[in-house]
Amino acid sequence: MLRFAPSPTGDMHIGNLRAAIFNYIIAKQTKQPFLIRIEDTDTARNIEGKDKEILSILNLFGLLWDRLVYQSDQFEHHRQLAQYLISKDLAFYCYCTKDFLEEKRAEYQAQKKPFRYDPAWAEIHKNTNPKPVIRLRGAQNNISFYDSIKGELTFNAQEIDSFVIIKEDGIPTYNFACALDDMLYDISFIVRGEDHVSNTPKQILIHQSLGYTKSLGYAHLPIILGENGSKMSKRDNASSVAWLLEQGYLPQAIINYLVSMGNKTPQEVFRLDDAIAWFDIKNIAKSPVKFDIKRLRFLNREHLKMLNEQEFALLLESKDPSVGALGKLHLQEASTLNEIREKLDRIFGIKLIAQTYEGEIYTQECEILYNILIKLIDSNAPSLQDYESLKLVLMEESKLKGKKFFKPLRILLTGNSHGLELNELYPYLRFFLKDILRVQG
Template sequence: MTEVRTRIEPAPSGSIHVGNARTALFNWLFARHHGGVFVLRIADTDAKRATDENYRAVLEDFRWLGLDWDEGPEAGGAHGPYRQSERFDLYRTHAEKLVEGGFAYYDYASPEDVDAERKRAQAEGRRPDHRAIADARKEDGHAPSIRFIVPADQTITFHDEVLGEMSTDLGRTPDFVIVRADGSPTYMLAVTVDDLAMGITHVIRGNDLVASTARQLLIREALGVTDAPMLAHLPLLVSPDGKPLSKRWGDVAVGAYRDQGFLPEAMINYLALLGWSFDDRTNIFSVEDLVERFTLDRVGKNPAAFDVDKLEWLNGHYIRSKTPAELAELLVQYCVTEGIPADSPEGRRTLEAVTPLLVERMKRLTEAPPMVRFLFADVTPDDKAAKALGGQEEYLAAVADRLEALEKWTAAAIEEALRRLAAERELKPKRAFQPIRAAVTGTLVSPPLFESLEILGRPKTLERIRTRVG
């Protein structure tokens, strides 16, 4: 088998869309499964969106996901440069070659001319005849675009690894622009030239691009290339109700899920399940499992629903799989973001002590800072906690006396003392322990009470309880 070479070419418009991330993952898995090469190239022909900040955001997303690239920005390679903005001369050369070969022509028509021809063609039930108006404004002095000639009497047929045999009748397909009047290439030309120049053997991409395949195959043929890469068009991602996955639905950028406390291994595991399955019962896959088991014949045709609840379930699984030290290190950045000074050696030790108490309560890492803030700073009871503290001064004074009298400050000793006091006063656990939790943590939602008091320490625990006594 020829060396497998796959690619992904995100536009640097900010953090990548989860759909692009899924496509990148499938390309990466296919290349890794076959011992091939995964190429990252940047589609930055749109100068308005292609800022350095957006470019760095794309690379950061790939690194966070663990999708390392063999060729591309910063990695280099024999087929660079890997930013389309640095390849304009190559695109222009190929476009002019197409013109010289009679496969394309210069189009001097104005946008108004093009729109008028489109409307005439629509009214007459034919495809637009751009060549008929191409020279209408040649003497006006403005730069022309370049259009590729589409043979109206041809049908393009190709095999798709997911969709099967596909055919496109070109009878209604108009000539299309491959170089804009400003000299920038269109997607059709850039992607085709780059795939050829970089020796891409397998094009794995979203189903929304299947309509462009026939035109790209035409360009390849016109450039003298008779063979085509293997094609696989992946099912689109949709919301749980079947609607397009857009910003109107919710967060669609990888960076948003990173900021919300999702782990990269959970995101990779979940993205892999969107359109692919190994069997009808396995949901948990390590990256190594995916590389070993991934094949295109198990990719489905139907749209795949992006369900945040399922992603959260997987995230909880991976959170629970972390050691206390690993989880503590992951939580540092989220705590610091919320103003909690957890980035010191002492702060890390505190987090490591409390993380075993958090794992069963967390679906996202962002849920931890509110639950651990009381360990790092004095607290002010929130509204619910303040309500729970109402009229509890005498009881809390008794609690403080019992805790102060303990010989050993351990969770077991604390629990025994507080349960004995509750029994003496005939208090059910909720009524007995809620005021203590409210006084010490400032909230009614926190890690298990007795273990929390042990970690906080006797002096701070007593100080906070006595403060509420007045």
């Protein structure tokens, strides 16, 4: 079984989504179930409703799960296994106060030594601290595992001292709950961010202590850097999946981009189903990858081009294929749904004919053309059927020509004084002339 294990403590980051995509792809490739495990052990930081938001995003991206579980549902089982480890002398109660441990850390820091917990401290505050934690005994031997991206990794036993598995409030720690649930749900392969590399030997030690001998596969993804070359933070808008969706990037385009980051793919533009056919986690680069919004914009435009007019219209909240056709036409100068919506909003919005356009005012010319157009619409004139016929009639009746004709006509029809050629737009605009011709002086 493959799993994606998000925490409901904040917005979904593109790094989390990338891990979810890869776990999903491998599950499909190996014909194994895909599990979503909501890791809600950090009760103080859990945000109400974030789990539903995460699930909604996964559903939108087509990352459909076979099973959904919440880590908190297993807390009692986790506590029982902690007691089992105590009975085997593989775990113990530690009564050390937080202040005592902070003092020890300061001492080690002053001596320029890495802090190591000493089990001899465990009962120092037994008579004064009624809420002990439970610690797993540290590693006796080095711990090694193979990472499909980073290769063979080895951690010295001295680096893995006795760590907390049950907190003073009885809640299991992240590493304990994670390791147990990977065991309980028979997880076979784990793809996650490289910030978890140091957690992996601790989780392996937990498995070893419980006599669990199954060897799990691991792949730790390099971090995603911002466009400035530093690690992406919450302050980077593009790090948020919700923000990208709000900006009008398509889920399939985001998937395309995240799969291709630091990866050699057989095709430049592809869908999730395509990637399932050829994806190999071993091809992911070891080094960090820089987020490139321009690249995402290009891919988004390509995926928008792949839509038919009806599909495009639905994304623009319309059932009219002509609206979809107008949207597709604007892909010549736009890359996101928001940019296209902005273009269409100007087309269907009230035209401000008295304002300045590129340093000039065309109020009088707009009024002349507007009055002629309204008469043509009211009489359902044949000249409305195609742009060239309409242009000839308008020129003849208005006596306008050159910039004094084309600029105001464009303003009336599109709300802009520049843009796509009117002869390209008009075949679709003609269906909406009554809606389009709304002016304000």
